[in-house]
């Protein structure tokens with residue numbers, strides 16, 4: 532197992548309130564495995580990924596739980612060891628590319644920074660020319676047109692799609708073992724979404740990376756992952772091999788989520804999911820989906836369902852299967 536999260540609780544604090552977002556999340560990634568996380572907006576997907584690298588915003592607190600990465604206990608690891616993991620082993624593609632790029636430095640300086648660290652740690656002492664050549668190759672690998680101009684640009688001088696590719700290049704350079712991709716294409720126009728996805732997919736396979744792909748684009752998760760988790764309001768609702776999850780979803784939420792996904796072939800627009808996510812300041816005591824669930828029973832409101840193993844590859848948290 533490369534990564535194993537157990538019973539993770541994450542809260543955000545504001546002056547007046549505590550938002551109890553992640554509520555005992557678990558997740559496992561085997562070596563070489565591609566894992567998807569799906570769930571509607573606000574369900575805690577980004578919070579989950581940021582917790583793994585301990586890069587939550589300042590008001591985000593990991594209250595409880597365990598994160599084991601490659602045999603290391605992330606939550607009790609020193610900051611310098613963590614920094615090394617972030618720079619060399621685990622790369623992250625952020626939902627918002629500007630969040631990952633520094634607006635005041637040219638692209639090449641940001642790439643040099645990553646490359647220098649990587650090359651020095653491999654016992655090399657790169658010259659300026661070597662750094663330039665390597666940075667150019669990084670940008671060529673992500674199929675950026677006119678990479679020399681991009682190297683000499685500031686992030687604001689690039690289009691959204693170009694910034695996204697620069698960030699992907701950076702993430703893939705840091706990702707020797709694990710890639711965390713958070714909605715890697717939401718900011719892109721549809722014509723290049725597909726290209727970027729293929730690009731990520733090919734690079735992941737070529738480097739034999741493990742990956743977590745977070746998205747509400749279900750088709751993408753279906754195509755690109757081996758196993759998937761369904762997150763709703765900070766709780767894992769279901770886990771299965773991707774094929775089984777999409778073809779035989781068991782949890783009512785998964786069933787509704789999958790059937791409400793817009794399909795080009797279907798007639799008209801699907802209804803979507805009625806209701807909204809619960810208030811994280813005062814979340815339901817039992818199943819967090821109970822208030823919206825068409826099958827909810829009285830115990831759903833009071834008792835949080837334990838994970839139930841339907842078969843070796845399929846787990847669901849629902850009292851219907853108790």
Ligand SMILES: Nc1ncnc2c1ncn2[C@@H]1O[C@H](COP(=O)(O)OP(=O)(O)OP(=O)(O)O)[C@@H](O)[C@H]1O
Pocket residue numbers: 543544550552570571572573574575576577578579588590591626747811
């Ligand atoms: N810094 C913060 N302070 C307070 N609440 C926050 C903070 N960051 C996120 N949240 C809240 O935590 C919840 C989960 O947010 P998160 O960004 O993890 O969801 P998500 O699943 O990634 O959503 P999306 O699909 O829209 O990206 C949301 O209700 C959000 O408002």
Ligand SMILES: [Mg+2]
Pocket residue numbers: 576577578626713714
């Ligand atoms: Mg998000």
